[in-house]
Amino acid sequence: MNNSITNFNDILKDERAKFYLNCVNNIIKEKTSKILVCGGGVLDKAIFEALNFKYVTISNLDTRMNENEYFPFNWKFEDAASLSFENESFGFVVIHAAIHHASSPHKVLTEMYRVSKIGILAFESRDSLTMRILEKLKLTQTYEHTAVFYNDCKYGGVNNTEIPNYIYRWTEREIEKTIQSYSPYFKHKYIYRYGTAFPCTPELQRIGWFKYCFLKIIRPLSFIFFKLFPKQQNQFSFYVEKQNVKESLFPWLVIDENKNIIFNREWGKKNYKKTPEISNVFNN
Structure with missing residues (x-):
């Protein structure tokens, strides 16, 4: 998560933040919707403030957080895999780049579904062929050491501990299997969106200059490739919408x-x- 992004101009300059903002804006139309953000932080606050949402609760496992940082929104200490809220307490539940920090990522998804009334929106990496190649070439991480190192080697790993988390990447089929297994009453509506952001890890590594230069060189070609194969991009969002039980029951x-x-x-x-x-x- 980029904690330096605090206003609308910062959002527009950052590829990941801009993708986040556009997806939220296109999917959650009603600005008075009651929203829960899981695994949230400063970036999430900036996104929902920029879009003029009114009723947002930002939650996280991080004990370092202060509720004053998130005013005028609410803040709650919550484990996304075991939320304290009643069923359908919020219109929408949103999570950005945080499911892969959980030791039970599927449980996070079903908990988000449980406490939402209308739908859930998540942003995670897609388990694509391109991403698997990048992992093999060590151009992207499989275990998230970076987040732990830049959190004083004490936080930012699995369940916000000092142990680097495995980066769990998703496919559309896996999302649908998880939701339909948890709620097998009707066929849900799924919306998938894809985007591109330049990998940030190589630039942070002491011996990452070669990786960084290589990625910069091939980037113009990647735009052509992603036009032809959009699902191979490294930004991925998925929206799951609940249906009316009486009207949509199998x-x-x-x-x-x-x-x-x-x-x-x-x-x-x-x-x-x-x-x-x-x-x-x-x-x-």
């Missing part, structure tokens, strides 16, 4: 008189034969 499910979701027996009768032999197979 046909094999119904809502009973107690408002519980149950299996639709009539649908089952129309689609499957019922014989003693088959019943015995599934009962054993």
